[in-house]
Amino acid sequence: MRIIACVKIVPEEQDIQINADRSLNLERAASKISLYDLNALEAAAEMAAGGHEVVALTVGGERVNNSKVQKDVLSRGADELVLVSDASLENALPETTATVLAAALRKQEYGLVLCGEGSSDLYAQITGILAAEHLNIPVVNVASKVTLDGDAVVVERMLDTELEEVRIPLPAVVCVSSDINTPRIPSMKAILQAGKKPVKKLTLADVEAAPARPGSVLESVQAPKMQDRLRNIIEGDADADVAAFAENLRKVLN
Amino acid sequence: MSMKDNIWVYSDLAGRFGELVGTAAALGGTPKALVTGSAADADAAARSGAARVHALTVDTARLTEDYVPAMAEAIKASGTPALVLVAGTRRGRLMAARLAVRLGATIVSDVNSVAFDGDALVATHGVYGGLAQGTERVSAPCVVLIMAAGSAEAPENAAAGTVEAVSATPEGTMQRVSSRPKQGNTVELGRARRVVSVGRGLKAQADLAMIQSLAKALDAEVGCSRPLAEGEKWIESERYIGITGVKIKADLYLALGISGQIQHMAGVSASRTIVVVNKDKNCPAFQYADYGLVGDIYKVVPALTKLLSA
Numbered sequence: 272m273r274i275i276a277c278v279k280i281v282p283e284e285q286d287i288q289i290n291a292d293r294s295l296n297l298e299r300a301a302s303k304i305s306l307y308d309l310n311a312l313e314a315a316a317e318m319a320a321g322g323h324e325v326v327a328l329t330v331g332g333e334r335v336n337n338s339k340v341q342k343d344v345l346s347r348g349a350d351e352l353v354l355v356s357d358a359s360l361e362n363a364l365p366e367t368t369a370t371v372l373a374a375a376l377r378k379q380e381y382g383l384v385l386c387g388e389g390s391s392d393l394y395a396q397i398t399g400i401l402a403a404e405h406l407n408i409p410v411v412n413v414a415s416k417v418t419l420d421g422d423a424v425v426v427e428r429m430l431d432t433e434l435e436e437v438r439i440p441l442p443a444v445v446c447v448s449s450d451i452n453t454p455r456i457p458s459m460k461a462i463l464q465a466g467k468k469p470v471k472k473l474t475l476a477d478v479e480a481a482p483a484r485p486g487s488v489l490e491s492v493q494a495p496k497m498q499d500r501l502r503n504i505i506e507g508d509a510d511a512d513v514a515a516f517a518e519n520l521r522k523v524l525n
Numbered sequence: 526m527s528m529k530d531n532i533w534v535y536s537d538l539a540g541r542f543g544e545l546v547g548t549a550a551a552l553g554g555t556p557k558a559l560v561t562g563s564a565a566d567a568d569a570a571a572r573s574g575a576a577r578v579h580a581l582t583v584d585t586a587r588l589t590e591d592y593v594p595a596m597a598e599a600i601k602a603s604g605t606p607a608l609v610l611v612a613g614t615r616r617g618r619l620m621a622a623r624l625a626v627r628l629g630a631t632i633v634s635d636v637n638s639v640a641f642d643g644d645a646l647v648a649t650h651g652v653y654g655g656l657a658q659g660t661e662r663v664s665a666p667c668v669v670l671i672m673a674a675g676s677a678e679a680p681e682n683a684a685a686g687t688v689e690a691v692s693a694t695p696e697g698t699m700q701r702v703s704s705r706p707k708q709g710n711t712v713e714l715g716r717a718r719r720v721v722s723v724g725r726g727l728k729a730q731a732d733l734a735m736i737q738s739l740a741k742a743l744d745a746e747v748g749c750s751r752p753l754a755e756g757e758k759w760i761e762s763e764r765y766i767g768i769t770g771v772k773i774k775a776d777l778y779l780a781l782g783i784s785g786q787i788q789h790m791a792g793v794s795a796s797r798t799i800v801v802v803n804k805d806k807n808c809p810a811f812q813y814a815d816y817g818l819v820g821d822i823y824k825v826v827p828a829l830t831k832l833l834s835a
Contacts, residue, residue, distance in 0.1 A: 284653040284768060285788055295657055306769065364661075366632065391769065392653055395634035397622040397671070404626035409699050412619045425702065430615045431538060436702040437588065486631025486665030490647075494657045494787075495794060501815040506806060508820025510828070516802075516818040517832040523777055523798045523816070524743070524833075 272323045272382035272419075272441075276315040277372060277399060278308040278344060279390045280334040289494045302334040304343055307387035309454035310447050314417060315385050316348025317452065321419065326379065327352045330371045332361030345465035346457035353379070353471045355478055365393065367483045369401030374480040375473065376406060383424060384444040388413070396446075403444035411437055412446040528606040528668070529554035529641065534575060535596065536612035537589055537620065539566035543679025545610045546574040548672060550680050552641060556610070557603075558686070559596050561589050567688045574683025581693040591695035593620050597627040599691070605666040608646070613671045621671045630667035637676045646670075654768030656791050714764055719745035719777045720796075722766060724789070725752055726782015726803065726822050730759040735826050736781065742834045748773065750789045766792040782822045785810025802826075 282300035290296050304312070315325045327349035329335050335354045344352050355375050360367065376384065386399030396412070403410030416427035420438070428435045429448055439445075457465075503519065505512050532554040534545035539562055549556040558575035560567045567580035579599055581592055600607055609628070611621035613635055625632035637658075639648040645664045650673070652659040714720065721740040727733065733747075740747045747764060754765035766773055767789045778796040782803060783789060790813050793799060801814040804821050811817050818825060 284656060287653060287656060289657075289787065293657075295653070365634065393634075393659075394651070394654065396618055397632065397634050400619050400622035401626055401632070404623045409697065410619070410623070411699070413615045428615075429707070431707075433704050433706050435588075435704045438700040438702050440698050486668070487633060487648075487661045487663040489659050490662050491660045492652055492657050493660075495791075497813075498794065500799060500813055502811070502817070504801075504806075504811055504814065504817035504819065506819045508818065508824050512818060512820065513825055513828045514832065516816070516825070517829055519816045520743075520779075520800065520829070520833065523800070 273326055273380055274315045274318055274323050275326045275328050275376065275379060275381045275384045276308075276311045276349065277384065277386045278312060278327055278329045279305040279368075279392075280329055280331055280337065280340050281305045281390055281392045282334070284391055293494045293496065295492055295494065302337045302340050304340060305387065305390040305392070307389060307391070307449045309347070309387070310449055310451055311385040311387045312344070312347045312349065313452045313454040314447050316455070318383075318417070318419060319348060325349045326381070328354070328372070328375060328379070330355040330360060330368060330375060331363070332356065332358055341470055342462070342465040343457075345468040345470075346461045347455065348461075349468070351469045351471065353473065355473045355475065355480075357475045359475070359483065362489065363483075364485060364487065364489060365395045365398045365401060367485055369398045369405065370483065371475065371478065371480045372398070372402040373405035374478040376402065378478055382441045383419075384442070385417075386444065386446040388446065388449045399444055399446045406444075408442050408444060409439050410444040410446070411439065413448045414445045415448050415451050417445055417447065417451070526604065526606070528608050528644070528646075531603055531605075531607045532556040533559060533600055533603070533607065533609045534611075535559045535609065535617070535620070536614065537561060537616045538612065538614050539569040541612035541614065541674070542570045542575065543573040544675070544677045545612055545672060546683060547677035547679050548610055548639065550574070551677060552608075552639065559599065561592050571686045571688050572683070574680050574686065576686045578686055578688040579691045580688050581691050583693065584695060586701065587695045588697060588699055588701050589616060590620055590623070590699070591697035592693055593623045594627065594696045595693035596620075597624055600624075600628060607667045609669045611669060611671050613673050618671055621669050625669040628667050628669065630669045631663055631665035632669040632671070633661050633663060634671045635673045636670045637673045639670060654791070655772050656768045656787065714746055714748055714766070714771045714773060717746040717773065717775055719743055720748045720766070720773055720775045721745045721779045721781065722748035722750065722783060722793075723753065723781045723822075724750035724783030727753065727759075730757070732823075733759065735823075735830070739826050739830045739833075742830050743777070743779070745777070745779070750783050768792060780810055781826060783810055784808045785813060
């Protein structure tokens with residue numbers, strides 16, 4: 272069976288800088304696999320030990336063409352990487368990404384699609400679900416355990432107030448939670464082999480993605496205003512300083 | 526009919542209806558509610574101020590998600606424009622997304638504020654882990670918004686609405702095998718009123734004891750910056766505060782030996798009072814501080830514990 276793990280290539284948020292006008296500067300932000308997608312890749316790789324094939328799938332703008340990140344994806348248990356790249360997908364919102372993912376999946380054979388909990392840029396946590404509904408196949412989220420069982424998969428879902436166990440006939444989409452596993456650190460061997468694995472590049476036309484007609488537009492991204500703080504700073508940790516500081520704390524506590 | 530006259534609210538957990546009704550009220554509407562829970566849940570939704578509650582008659586052996594098609598039919602029958610507010614619980618998120626596709630609706634997730642601007646809706650949500658807020662302008666005849674917890678207040682003294690039982694046919698191929706209640710969360714840092722937090726200034730895991738003593742003296746929870754949880758693994762990851770961790774809105778946040786990078790401070794900036802102790806007087810944390818002391822935490826923390834326990 273083919274297991275498809277969907278991944279998003281995103282900017283490293285730790286590298287993001289805030290401009291004086293509170294807009295974000297992503298120029299120095301390197302590309303990486305979105306953190307929680309590593310769980311999806313890992314879950315696929317662990318299941319593949321049962322003799323299945325793992326294909327990694329990603330859609331996006333320029334970042335998906337980054338060969339270093341492509342090799343990173345392939346070093347984590349995927350046999351092949353399929354990507355759809357288009358300038359129009361730069362900063363795409365979940366609806367657009369989901370439409371293209373669904374279109375790409377229609378061209379693939381698969382039994383199971385695994386997605387992460389949410390991407391580290393938008394963290395909408397709905398893209399995999401939207402794609403599944405477009406494909407009219409069953410989907411669950413917050414899966415903390417996924418087990419293949421013949422032509423079905425048994426999933427434990429960690430909901431807010433209950434732990435629910437569900438049996439789902441394949442093909443299906445399962446969005447895994449971030450605590451389902453600990454993603455592997457790729458071995459030297461896996462990293463070296465990654466360079467030899469196939470990367471299949473597709474265009475929007477190849478997957479026959481319908482043109483996006485988004486109902487919403489991201490107008491602005493702004494860091495919050497820095498609240499004016501008192502900045503009452505005592506310089507020094509002599510006993511008198513600490514006592515004065517304790518007094519300040521007592522004021523706040525009451 | 527304008528969109529504010531056709532607002533629907535849905536939560537799979539009854540306790541969240543109040544906030545959704547509050548959001549609808551702020552948008553100028555009195556919503557209809559869809560309920561897939563018990564009769565008691567339907568009454569709770571009615572009491573929270575929903576004008577009419579459509580209580581779907583559900584088969585509890587089925588997955589709640591199997592009622593998404595029925596919910597979509599009820600909403601479609603009300604015509605357009607339509608706005609559906611869904612509480613962002615884990616199950617709610619999945620149902621909202623499926624509903625949006627079935628309705629051909631535009632969906633925005635984890636909305637923390639929303640308002641009309643003419644015919645369009647303007648909704649904000651966190652991006653990059655809360656480092657910044659994204660503002661989306663939504664112009665579509667049918668919209669689904671997943672509302673973040675705490676994004677609105679439940680209205681006080683709302684007029685209770687009426688409950689109508691509605692038959693609904695479930696649709697779906699997934700089988701619910703079992704369900705058991707979850708054990709309570711061991712730590713709810715996001716709700717803590719006071720948090721004492723430690724960073725790289727801590728030299729050894731054993732030194733956490735002095736931090737815990739101070740936290741106890743202050744009746745505070747213990748948190749940390751990312752390196753201590755993900756890197757050193759000295760503290761469980763539920764306690765790390767930052768853009769990829771917990772966000773806190775405490776009355777008091779005390780940062781000990783934390784340099785104050787934006788990736789951490791973005792997780793605490795909603796706190797009322799921020800207090801910082803660090804031996805580097807030029808560290809960024811002091812920019813965010815109401816009160817601070819430049820000094821060695823190994824000297825200051827035990828001294829503070831003694832002074833504040835008295």
